[in-house]
Amino acid sequence: MNSRIAPTVLYQEVVERLRQRIYNYDLKPGEWIDEQALAESFGISRTPLREALKVLNSEGLVVLKPRRGCFVSEITEQDLDEIFPVMALLEGRCAYDAVRKAKPKDIKRLNEIHSRLEKYAAAGDIDRFYEQNYIFHEAVQKLAGNLWLQKTVGDLRKFLKLLRGRQLKLPGRLEASLKEHRLIMAAFHNQNPSAAEKIMHDHLIAQRMALAIYDTEEKQRGKSSFSGT
Amino acid sequence: MNSRIAPTVLYQEVVERLRQRIYNYDLKPGEWIDEQALAESFGISRTPLREALKVLNSEGLVVLKPRRGCFVSEITEQDLDEIFPVMALLEGRCAYDAVRKAKPKDIKRLNEIHSRLEKYAAAGDIDRFYEQNYIFHEAVQKLAGNLWLQKTVGDLRKFLKLLRGRQLKLPGRLEASLKEHRLIMAAFHNQNPSAAEKIMHDHLIAQRMALAIYDTEEKQRGKSSFSGT
DNA sequence: ATTCATAATTGATAATTATGAATTATCTCC
């Protein structure tokens, strides 16, 4: 049944599946996680599930309240205010290093990803745009060639993924995001690390602002983005 | 027997104790962790111990090899080359924000910590200097008032603590470190955030360089800093 | 040196007990 080459352990598998469930809002923010029911639905015992929850806890995706159980994390306005500046700083540095280290074939690959961004933006396909956008940022981070920088950004991104690219839903934001990406590509072509750093930094800050506006408008429409208690 | 106020769970307690054992080189880098023996020595069962190991794994302090067991992490030159620039970036930002937000009483508190640094430096007490240095940096991070920035720096620091302030052992480094701290304090007094950012950044980079020199000299003396395989 | 059998260790399950928190029910006092 399990025809895998790489040695895998159950709790890792569970971590992966739970992460996806959380990102998909299959498990909703604030929701209580019923260990027993979940273990049963996965067809496993509670032990590896609990091990997985400990991992997700240190990733920030769930909160463990002693003797109370496990709850899916809720992202707050304060989280956003605090994370985005850090992300902007780190991804800015990624862009800087990436431009310095990028070889022609690397830029070619970025161009390919970017062209897909252009395509999906033109088609107004937010989901695919979000996907390619994620791939683009990951590619830049990888080019920077600093594993710890990558890990640090990645850890923050894991938490931010709770948003599922909500900012792109703001009218006009997708187009603005695309323009920013064009500027980043230009910095790669001109081999201008400092420019790339600043643009990437501002790109992240712009995302935070778009989110703030989007959430405000949502609130005015009376639809809170998360389930209130 | 257990007279604790704050609600604590066993695996958290174990995480704490193991962390200390690792920082103290009681458990040495690369060393295999015998679950059974360790559980016995703690007087607990394997389950909470294994949960604790999962947490330490996501902190990077131990490495879990499927079906092989758990090993204490070894910090490499590459790790240092990659982490310090990130730390420099983040702590630089901390300093920037801290100077902007610091109130007179905050600066007074920093001054108190700094004066202890002066004292221990004069006495050549490396251990106490290391301790106060850690407290100083933590205080600056706290002043920045960004919990996620704090957490991000803290996560990296957890791993770096494997070094136990090795860089301070380099002759002259303690004095240089003190001078850098004096400049930071000056930036606080002059309310110059950008200066603080740059000094703190360079302060971290200087630490990396001191480490590199120290390790090179160690190697020449034929004493590898870590146990070879 | 290779193969095979054995031992040791991790990964996982299940049953069970203990503990703490929340809810429900009860009681007292006004």
Add this chain to the structure above:
DNA sequence: GGAGATAATTCATAATTATCAATTATGAAT
């Protein structure tokens, strides 16, 4: 009788123990 405090119940998590399967390490025999 009703409000608030108190006690009992309930329920899920926390932790232990025992056990088994799977896999890796080992060591002996050829």
